[in-house]
Amino acid sequence: MTLEEHIAAIVGGAKVRERAEAALASVGDDDLDAYLELDRERILADADALDARLARGEELPLAGAPIAIKDNLCQRGTRTTCGSRLLEEWVAPYDATVVERLREAGALLFGKTNLDEFAMGSSTENSAFGPTKNPKDPSRVPGGSSGGSAAAVGAGHCAASLGSDTGGSVRQPAAYCGVHALKPTYGRVSRFGLVAFASSLDQVAPFGATVDDVARIYDVIAGPDPRDATSAERAVESGVNALGGGVEGLRVGVVRPCLEQADAPVAAALADAAKRLESAGVQLKDIALEHLDLALSAYYLIAPAEAASNLARFDGARYGLRVEGDDLAETYRATRSRFGPEVIRRIVLGTYALSEGYADEAYVRASRARTALIRAFTSAFDSVDLLLLPTAPTVAFPLGERTGDPLAMYAADVFTVPASLAGLPASSSPVGDDGGLPIGAQLVGRPFEETTLLRAMEVLS
Amino acid sequence: MDAIDDATLERMLDLAAVAVGDDARERLRKDLGRVLESMEAIAEAPIDDLPPTYGVGEESRTRPDAPVAGLDREAALSAAPKSADDHFVLPSAMGRSKK
Numbered sequence: 001m002t003l004e005e006h007i008a009a010i011v012g013g014a015k016v017r018e019r020a021e022a023a024l025a026s027v028g029d030d031d032l033d034a035y036l037e038l039d040r041e042r043i044l045a046d047a048d049a050l051d052a053r054l055a056r057g058e059e060l061p062l063a064g065a066p067i068a069i070k071d072n073l074c075q076r077g078t079r080t081t082c083g084s085r086l087l088e089e090w091v092a093p094y095d096a097t098v099v100e101r102l103r104e105a106g107a108l109l110f111g112k113t114n115l116d117e118f119a120m121g122s123s124t125e126n127s128a129f130g131p132t133k134n135p136k137d138p139s140r141v142p143g144g145s146s147g148g149s150a151a152a153v154g155a156g157h158c159a160a161s162l163g164s165d166t167g168g169s170v171r172q173p174a175a176y177c178g179v180h181a182l183k184p185t186y187g188r189v190s191r192f193g194l195v196a197f198a199s200s201l202d203q204v205a206p207f208g209a210t211v212d213d214v215a216r217i218y219d220v221i222a223g224p225d226p227r228d229a230t231s232a233e234r235a236v237e238s239g240v241n242a243l244g245g246g247v248e249g250l251r252v253g254v255v256r257p258c259l260e261q262a263d264a265p266v267a268a269a270l271a272d273a274a275k276r277l278e279s280a281g282v283q284l285k286d287i288a289l290e291h292l293d294l295a296l297s298a299y300y301l302i303a304p305a306e307a308a309s310n311l312a313r314f315d316g317a318r319y320g321l322r323v324e325g326d327d328l329a330e331t332y333r334a335t336r337s338r339f340g341p342e343v344i345r346r347i348v349l350g351t352y353a354l355s356e357g358y359a360d361e362a363y364v365r366a367s368r369a370r371t372a373l374i375r376a377f378t379s380a381f382d383s384v385d386l387l388l389l390p391t392a393p394t395v396a397f398p399l400g401e402r403t404g405d406p407l408a409m410y411a412a413d414v415f416t417v418p419a420s421l422a423g424l425p426a427s428s429s430p431v432g433d434d435g436g437l438p439i440g441a442q443l444v445g446r447p448f449e450e451t452t453l454l455r456a457m458e459v460l461s
Numbered sequence: 462m463d464a465i466d467d468a469t470l471e472r473m474l475d476l477a478a479v480a481v482g483d484d485a486r487e488r489l490r491k492d493l494g495r496v497l498e499s500m501e502a503i504a505e506a507p508i509d510d511l512p513p514t515y516g517v518g519e520e521s522r523t524r525p526d527a528p529v530a531g532l533d534r535e536a537a538l539s540a541a542p543k544s545a546d547d548h549f550v551l552p553s554a555m556g557r558s559k560k
Contacts, residue, residue, distance in 0.1 A: 093536040187518040200516045230518040294508075297500040308477060315478070317551055322542035328554040332478045341489075344479050349493055351477045352465065361504065367513030369503050374514060406492050407499055423517030 003159035003213035006065040016054070016064030020047035020108055023066040027111075027157050032133045032142075034151040036071045037079055038111035047108055060106025061220065067102055068152040068161035071112040072119055073204065074193040075099050078109075082195050083117045083127035085338045086314050086321045096193020097228065098162060098204050098221045105220040110158045113148030117340045118311065119169055119197045121145050122412040125403050126342045133399070135177060136437055140396040143173030143412070146207070150177040153207045160208045160217050166198050167299050168391075168416025170205040171428040175391035175440020178430045180214045180457060181207045182239075185447045186423030187232035190225030198306035199230075201299075201420050211429070211457045215239030218450065234448060242451035247280050247459050250452070252443075253287030253384035258415050262393045269432030269439040270390050273460055276431075277388070280459045285384055290376040292418060294369040299417040300410055301353045301366035308350030311343070345406065374422045381446050386456055390415050391428040391440035419444045427453050429460045464494035 001009070006019060020043055027038060043066075050064040069075055072082045074092035076099075081087045095103065102109065116126035124147030125131040132147045134140040135155035142151040146163025150170070153161050154177035163170040165183040174181035183205045191202055206217035215238075222236045254274050259267045278284050316322035316335030323334035339347065353362035380387060392412055402408040419426035424447060428440040441460055445453045465473070470490050474480065481489060534547060543550040 090540060093532060093540065200518075226524060229521050229523065230516070232519050233522065234519075291506070293502050294506055297503045300496065301500065301503070312478075316542055317549060318542075319540035320542065325552065328552045329478070331552045333480050336478050337480045339479065341485065344477075344481065345489060345492055345496075347477045347479060348470070348473045348489065349496060351473045352469070352493070352497075355473070355476065362500075364513050365503055365508070367515055368508040368511045369506060370514040371511040372506070372508050374517070375511075407495055410496075421517075 001156070001159060002209045003062070003065050003216055004210060006159045007063045010054070010063040016050040016108060017044060017047040019064065020044055020066060023110065023158055030155065031138060032135055032151050032155055033130055034113055034132050034148045034155065034157065035068070035111040036081055036083070036114050036129055036148070043108065043110060050106060050108055053106065058106070061216070062102065062105045062107040064106055064108050065159040066110035067107040067217070068110045068113050068149055068158045069099060070115055070146050070149045070161070070163045072115060072164060072195040073099055073162060074195070075109060075112065078112060080112070080195065081129070082119070083115045083129060084340070084343070085128045086335070088321065090320050094193065097190035097225045099193065101220050111152070113146070113152055113161060115148055116145035117343050118195070118307070119145040119164055119166055120307065120342050120346055122172060122409050123402065124148060125399065126340055128340055131399060134396045137396065140398050140437070141176065143176035143396060145169040147173045149207050150174055150179055150181070153177070153179045153209055156209070160206055160213050162217070163205055163207060164194055165203050165205045165420065166201045167303060167420045168413045170207060171391050171416050171426060171440070171442055172412060174207055174428040175430070175438060176396035178438030179207050179209055180211055180427070180429050180461065181205055182214050182218055182427045182450065182453065183419070183425060184218065184222060184450055185232070185425045187230050188236070188425070188448065188450065189221050190228040190231045192225055192227040196310040198303040199310060200306060201303060211454060211461050212240065212243060215243055215454050232448070237451050239451055239454045242454055243458055245455045247277060247282050247456050249281060250386060250456065251283045251285060251384040252277055252386045252388050252456070253285050253380055255289050255387055255389040256286045257288055257292060258389040262390045265434035266390045266393060266395070266439050270388065270441055273431040273441045274388060277456065277459055287380055287384065287387060289380055289387070289418070291369065291372045295373055295418040295421060296410060296414050298366040298369040298373070299413070299421060300349070301362050302370065302421070304346040304350030305353040305363045306350070308347045308354060311347055370421045373418055377422045377424060385446070385452060387444040389442050389444070391442040392416070395434050395437035395439060415442060423447065425450045425453055427457050429457045431460055464497060465490055
């Protein structure tokens with residue numbers, strides 16, 4: 001059931017508890033492993049409380065809809081593991097701002113979803129608790145790092161979900177699982193209570209089965225937050241109200257080199273998507289965005305550098321796992337050695353990128369490449385309103401296919417990291433399939449023009 | 462960018478405060494070498510004159526310089542791996558404690 005359908009059911013007299021029981025039943029005994037925690041008793045108690053709020057006449061825009069939460073977002077009183085052994089038993093003492101806003105809007109916080117450890121990965125296979133499977137084909141990955149949140153919506157367990165997107169971690173799994181996702185502009189949504197991976201890139205983002213569902217969640221979570229100094233002090237235009245506005249007269253740049261780099265079925269689906277936009281009144285133009293070839297390398301120096309700094313806090317002293325050593329330094333080392341292999345790889349790479357003697361040619365140079373890329377986007381947006389490119393070069397790949405090859409895994413992000421580095425809003429929408437495996441189209445917009453993206457997503461859907 | 466040699470990897474592991482076994486160390490060295498080699502495009506790009514970008518948000522702002530309530534002691538300590546007498550307990554920084 002979509003979010004829109006859920007709200008209609010509640011308005012028609014259904015109880016949140018009934019809907020919660022149906023949602024729990026839909027998870028049943030499936031083997032997708034989308035959740036790290038699904039606390040039936042707590043969910044049903046919360047459902048009863050929401051029914052009571054509705055009975056008192058409270059206006060609840062989300063009307064008790066079950067919304068799943070990626071397990072790197074703090075939810076008070078609930079374990080927040082980040083898919084890591086280091087936080088396996090850690091219970092969040094407060095709500096993330098986005099979680100707080102969902103509660104206030106009447107969401108039923110459904111379950112905590114699986115992810116690559118500390119959101120580092122593109123397949124959810126880096127979770128310390130095992131991989132999530134793709135709902136369209138359980139022999140394949142759901143994408144990552146927000147694979148659990150994408151699979152939960154793709155399988156129809158919940159009305160919508162939240163993920164986080166650092167280099168494509170909502171867009172790529174949305175493409176692989178055949179659902180919609182919108183990564184807002186950097187600063188549009190508060191990061192307070194999101195366990196930090198790469199602070200200059202991280203954004204909380206919604207998944208939905210429909211564009212309307214994504215817009216409804218976006219409207220609830222977007223907006224300034226005094227607890228996040230990087231959140232933008234800007235009024236938010238309603239995504240829901242923008243829907244139906246059409247795309248007549250918009251200029252969309254088709255990033256041709258990306259289509260040429262993608263697998264043939266992906267390129268063909270994108271060409272069809274471009275035609276749909278054109279039929280709806282869009283003016284198409286081929287764009288060869290400069291410096292795209294630098295994006296993946298820049299990302300895989302900048303994000304690990306920020307991760308190395310952010311993850312220094314996991315030292316076994318203040319929270320989470322502690323593995324005792326003979327002294328403090330040995331305790332740090334013994335504790336931090338429980339990170340998984342990908343997290344260790346990125347921490348070491350990031351440490352290298354920031355170290356004296358290497359920082360100028362690694363981190364600083366990558367940050368110069370970031371400037372080049374931002375300028376290329378700015379230049380492109382002089383002549384177009386949106387960019388269209390594939391979300392990923394391929395459809396979902398088989399479980400285990402890339403776990404031994406980090407470069408092959410990183411390549412799954414090649415089309416999503418550019419918008420992340422530039423802090424731009426970007427979306428993914430299903431636009432076709434290859435043998436039943438979904439293909440996603442990515443739209444990238446100017447800063448804070450999420451509503452333009454939503455209008456175009458609606459035409460693609 | 463050069464591949465990582467053993468001495469450099471050892472120093473990075475020490476700085477990052479992580480330890481790995483011999484097999485994992487060799488795999489890590491090879492993986493990092495491949496990743497760094499793949500980044501040659503950055504080394505060769507004509508970007509020397511561009512300023513680095515370290516953040517993309519709008520101008521950062523500060524809150525009023527006034528005290529606000531943080532986590533109370535009980536909530537903070539509830540997450541501590543080890544605590545006693547209302548304090549976090551840490552191993553000795555100078556070697557194993559005699560106590």
